[in-house]
Amino acid sequence: MSDPYSGRGNNDASIAKPGPRSELAGAADGTAKPAPGAGPFLSGAGMTGGYGKGPDILHDCTIAVDRGEIAVIVGPNGAGKSTAMKAIFGMLDLRGGHVSLNGEDITALSPQNKVRRGMGFVPQNRNIFPSMTVEENLEMGAFIREDDIDATMEQVFDLFPILRDKRDQAAGELSGGQRQQVAVGRALMTRPKVLMLDEPTAGVSPIVMDELFDRIIEVARTGLPVMMVEQNARQALEIADHGFVLVQGRNAHTGTGKDLLADAEVRQSFLGG
Amino acid sequence: MDLINAIVALLNFVLIPATAYGAQLALGALGVTLIYGILRFSNFAHGDTMAFGTTITILFTWLFQSMGISFGPLPTALIALPFGIAGCALLLLMTDRVVFRFYRAQKAVPVILVIVSMGVMFVYNGLVRFIIGVDTQRFADGERFIISARDFKEMTGLDEGLALKSTQAITLVVAAVAVALLFWFLNRTRTGKSMRAFSDNEDLALLSGINPERVVMVTWLIVAALATIAGTLYGLDKSFKPFTYFQLLLPIFASAIVGGLGSPVGAIAGGFVIAYSEVMITYAWKKVAGYVLPESLAPDSLAQLLSTDYKFAVSFAILVVVLLFKPTGLFKGKSV
Numbered sequence: 001m002s003d004p005y006s007g008r009g010n011n012d013a014s015i016a017k018p019g020p021r022s023e024l025a026g027a028a029d030g031t032a033k034p035a036p037g038a039g040p041f042l043s044g045a046g047m048t049g050g051y052g053k054g055p056d057i058l059h060d061c062t063i064a065v066d067r068g069e070i071a072v073i074v075g076p077n078g079a080g081k082s083t084a085m086k087a088i089f090g091m092l093d094l095r096g097g098h099v100s101l102n103g104e105d106i107t108a109l110s111p112q113n114k115v116r117r118g119m120g121f122v123p124q125n126r127n128i129f130p131s132m133t134v135e136e137n138l139e140m141g142a143f144i145r146e147d148d149i150d151a152t153m154e155q156v157f158d159l160f161p162i163l164r165d166k167r168d169q170a171a172g173e174l175s176g177g178q179r180q181q182v183a184v185g186r187a188l189m190t191r192p193k194v195l196m197l198d199e200p201t202a203g204v205s206p207i208v209m210d211e212l213f214d215r216i217i218e219v220a221r222t223g224l225p226v227m228m229v230e231q232n233a234r235q236a237l238e239i240a241d242h243g244f245v246l247v248q249g250r251n252a253h254t255g256t257g258k259d260l261l262a263d264a265e266v267r268q269s270f271l272g273g
Numbered sequence: 274m275d276l277i278n279a280i281v282a283l284l285n286f287v288l289i290p291a292t293a294y295g296a297q298l299a300l301g302a303l304g305v306t307l308i309y310g311i312l313r314f315s316n317f318a319h320g321d322t323m324a325f326g327t328t329i330t331i332l333f334t335w336l337f338q339s340m341g342i343s344f345g346p347l348p349t350a351l352i353a354l355p356f357g358i359a360g361c362a363l364l365l366l367m368t369d370r371v372v373f374r375f376y377r378a379q380k381a382v383p384v385i386l387v388i389v390s391m392g393v394m395f396v397y398n399g400l401v402r403f404i405i406g407v408d409t410q411r412f413a414d415g416e417r418f419i420i421s422a423r424d425f426k427e428m429t430g431l432d433e434g435l436a437l438k439s440t441q442a443i444t445l446v447v448a449a450v451a452v453a454l455l456f457w458f459l460n461r462t463r464t465g466k467s468m469r470a471f472s473d474n475e476d477l478a479l480l481s482g483i484n485p486e487r488v489v490m491v492t493w494l495i496v497a498a499l500a501t502i503a504g505t506l507y508g509l510d511k512s513f514k515p516f517t518y519f520q521l522l523l524p525i526f527a528s529a530i531v532g533g534l535g536s537p538v539g540a541i542a543g544g545f546v547i548a549y550s551e552v553m554i555t556y557a558w559k560k561v562a563g564y565v566l567p568e569s570l571a572p573d574s575l576a577q578l579l580s581t582d583y584k585f586a587v588s589f590a591i592l593v594v595v596l597l598f599k600p601t602g603l604f605k606g607k608s609v
Contacts, residue, residue, distance in 0.1 A: 005376065005379045005380065005381035005382065005385055006382055007382035007383075008384075010384040013534075014315070014530055014534065014596060015314065015315040015383075015384065016313060016315065016382070016384040016386070017309055017383055017534070019313075021380060021382065022380075022475045022476050022479070023476055024475075024476045024479045024480070111479065112479055112482060115480055115481070115482055121480055123476070123477070126474055126476065126477065128474070129469070129477060130473060130474070131469065131473050132466070132469060132473060136466055139463075139466065140466060140467065140470045140478070140483070141481055143463075143470075143481045143482045144481070186477075190482070
């Protein structure tokens with residue numbers, strides 16, 4: 001028996017609440033230190049590592065976003081796009097590389113402390129509190145704030161007007177696109193210094209996807225750096241200032257969105273010609 | 274007249290006792306359902322937690338009685354209750370600190386915690402017996418009846434008496450206040466909302482800056498309060514015996530599961546469903562039937578479906594039926 005604390009196949013929901021185990025609980029926590037040199041606002045440089053004691057998924061992978069920019073991470077399935085973003089956020093064990101935010105090396109900080117330093121993260125799945133109302137979801141997003149949150153909530157409602165109408169409805173009852181808006185809104189409630197989105201358009205219709213992209217551009221225009229992982233490479237690169245194409249956990253191509261869209265090799269391998 | 278007598282008998286022997294018992298079960302089930310929702314496991318030590326909280330309350334009741342402090346017509350135990358809650362909270366927090374926290378750090382899956390809670394149950398079991406012994410303790414004082422059966426008969430001239438024990442009324446009032454406070458806390462306060470958020474989505478709660486250890490601590494505090502109140506009310510209404518409290522675990526779990534584990538409203542509804550079923554099935558209906566039915570149809574036997582010794586079979590049967598046909602419970606528990 002390798003793990004004496006595993007469930008040994010128990011599925012009895014009447015004695016133990018089912019659901020995935022927490023990915024974040026018990027994450028290592030350290031302190032931040034000044035980063036050498038002036039780099040981009042948020043960067044994960046030369047990251048190598050994987051989940052727990054498992055094999056490396058990322059190999060010397062670098063992704064970054066600077067002030068007022070949108071950075072997009074694209075690549076084929078299983079390229080480690082989401083993993084790279086989670087690595088920046090401290091959700092896997094890095095065996096090499098550094099994460100820096102605003103001139104500080106924050107590699108060793110736990111995800112919770114990274115949130116307190118101003119990183120807003122929207123996970124791909126399970127990114128809302130389903131049984132709570134939209135308004136309560138936003139309130140919980142602002143949990144770490146001590147000041148008045150009404151103004152920020154108004155801004156989120158201005159950005160996503162549909163949420164204002166549904167503020168008293170349970171978030172779990174909303175449509176896929178509306179849930180994503182709640183998820184992004186929740187992350188914005190902390191007034192983050194950088195916003196990280198893990199496939200915000202997964203599982204929504206093309207029309208909703210276009211609208212979500214418009215909203216994300218709107219957010220970025222306010223000066224908030226946005227880093228996102230996207231499946232829809234073409235649309236994402238069109239709005240990107242910087243694009244990172246990952247293949248098997250390594251940087252394959254890096255450049256501005258326009259350059260990557262024009263690059264013959266990128267077009268052929270990832271964008272369908 | 275016969276019909277009124279039947280209704281009075283029904284109220285006296287079934288509805289009033291079952292309502293008080295239901296309120297006690299509901300408070301117990303609320304504690305179970307909170308732990309299930311937030312700490313993700315079924316806490317088998319809950320019955321003995323109730324016994325421990327009640328033990329401390331009884332000790333303080335005796336202390337106050339020996340000092341000559343009383344609460345007028347109300348039982349002295351109500352003054353001792355806050356001290357019982359504090360003692361129980363201390364024990365639960367210490368248990369969490371030395372036992373449960375270790376398993377959380379190991380990222381043990383919930384079913385391991387269920388087994389751990391059984392170990393805790395045996396320890397509490399022994400602890401309570403060490404402190405207060407295995408015997409039955411009666412600690413109710415103050416006025417015994419609000420209306421006694423004799424007064425009622427004299428007042429109304431009916432053949433049947435209706436007794437309303439003060440402990441039954443106190444049970445209902447205290448339970449209503451406790452439940453109202455709990456719902457206000459969970460739905461209106463920042464800490465309460467953070468507990469619901471944690472129960473909904475643990476990782477997202479962490480990403481929102483909610484401190485899990487604080488949520489766990491507040492949960493144990495609330496559970497200590499609910500368990501001590503439930504145990505003290507049960508002890509006032511009937512009597513305190515450690516083994517009875519251990520046995521209460523079954524109807525309490527049945528209540529929580531019937532209502533839908535993880536759903537506070539469900540726990541309350543489940544408590545009453547179990548209590549009414551238990552009392553109605555073990556009640557001898559001969560008297561009521563005698564009033565209602567014509568003489569030729571009146572039963573000769575007691576018309577009792579099950580002897581009261583088998584009352585736990587009722588909650589067990591309901592539990593099995595619910596798990597077979599509506600496993601999410603009446604109020605759509607989060608899971609199951």
